Amino acid sequence: MYETRWFFQGDLPKVATVWLQALKGIPLAEDTRPEVYLKWGEPIGLKISRGNLELKHRPTPGEPFTLAGGSSGSIETWTKTEWQYRPKDQSGPDPVFEQFAKPALAGTRFRTQKDRILVKFDATQDQLVAIKSKDKAAKVFLVELVSLTVADHGNWWSLQFEFVGDERTGKDALKKRVEWALAQGWPRDLPLRQADSMGYAGFFERLAKPAQQ
Numbered sequence: 001m002y003e004t005r006w007f008f009q010g011d012l013p014k015v016a017t018v019w020l021q022a023l024k025g026i027p028l029a030e031d032t033r034p035e036v037y038l039k040w041g042e043p044i045g046l047k048i049s050r051g052n053l054e055l056k057h058r059p060t061p062g063e064p065f066t067l068a069g070g071s072s073g074s075i076e077t078w079t080k081t082e083w084q085y086r087p088k089d090q091s092g093p094d095p096v097f098e099q100f101a102k103p104a105l106a107g108t109r110f111r112t113q114k115d116r117i118l119v120k121f122d123a124t125q126d127q128l129v130a131i132k133s134k135d136k137a138a139k140v141f142l143v144e145l146v147s148l149t150v151a152d153h154g155n156w157w158s159l160q161f162e163f164v165g166d167e168r169t170g171k172d173a174l175k176k177r178v179e180w181a182l183a184q185g186w187p188r189d190l191p192l193r194q195a196d197s198m199g200y201a202g203f204f205e206r207l208a209k210p211a212q213q
Contacts, residue, residue: 001080002170004065004073004178005160006196007203012147012157015187017117020145022184025119028133032115036101037200039108039208045078045201048100051086058201063171064194067179071186073197075171110204111151118144123163123177139165141177153207159192 020027035049045056062074086094101111121128122137131137146158161181163174182192198206 001078002075002163002174003078003160003199004075004174004197005158005199006073006192007148007156007158007198008190008196009154009156011155012145013187013190016145016157016159016190019185019187020117020119020143023119023143023181025121025130025143026132027117027119030116030118032113034097035112035114036097037110037112037204038100039110039204040201042199042202042205045199047200048094048097051084051088051090051094051096053083053085055081056199056201058199062198065175066194067175067182069179069182071178071182071192072194073192074194075174076199077171078199108204108208110153110207113149115147116144117146118142121177123165123173128177128180137165139163139173141174143181150207 033049035047037045037047040046043058045054047054056078058076058078060077062076064072064074066072085096101109103109118133119142120131120133120135121141122131122135123139123141124137128141140163142160142162144160144162146160148156148158150156161174161178163170163177166173
């Protein structure tokens with residue numbers, strides 16, 4: 001999968017959600033996700049979420065890009081593997097989550113509360129077609145806004161674009177779709193800069209740096 005993401009400090013602006021609605025997708029607002037991440041370097045993302053252990057790997061560094069409208073960022077290529085250890089509909093405390101989150105364990109951990117709104121498109125043809133979040137397609141373009149609370153680090157929000165389904169031309173396809181989406185009225189007072197563009201692994205590396213100085 002190919003992703004580009006930006007992080008910003010503070011609360012998710014209303015104008016960003018208005019823009020998402022202008023994409024004319026089928027929005028899905030997910031329930032709040034409590035998650036815990038283990039910081040393991042920028043190429044590795046490891047977390048516990050919803051009874052699931054997720055491992056993401058970025059085999060090569062992100063590639064910087066600049067769009068015609070001036071927005072810039074970094075496209076990252078990720079592979080993802082998941083292990084479901086607990087039924088999603090099981091209620092009650094998750095002992096694995098609580099054990100994994102203990103700060104006394106080796107390694108730096110980040111506990112988060114995440115609220116996602118996303119839209120999904122069938123990108124098989126040149127014309128994007130809005131589909132439901134559970135629908136599948138040979139090529140998929142996703143747009144995601146996240147409200148994120150990080151324990152001891154306050155409130156953040158994130159914008160992500162993702163393209164899945166074409167290993168040869170996926171990066172160019174993602175840039176093309178991002179340019180289209182931003183042209184649908186992305187607020188000018190919310191500039192997208194390469195310095196703010198990274199995956200969650202890079203984001204947590206950045207949060208951890210002041211504590212290590």
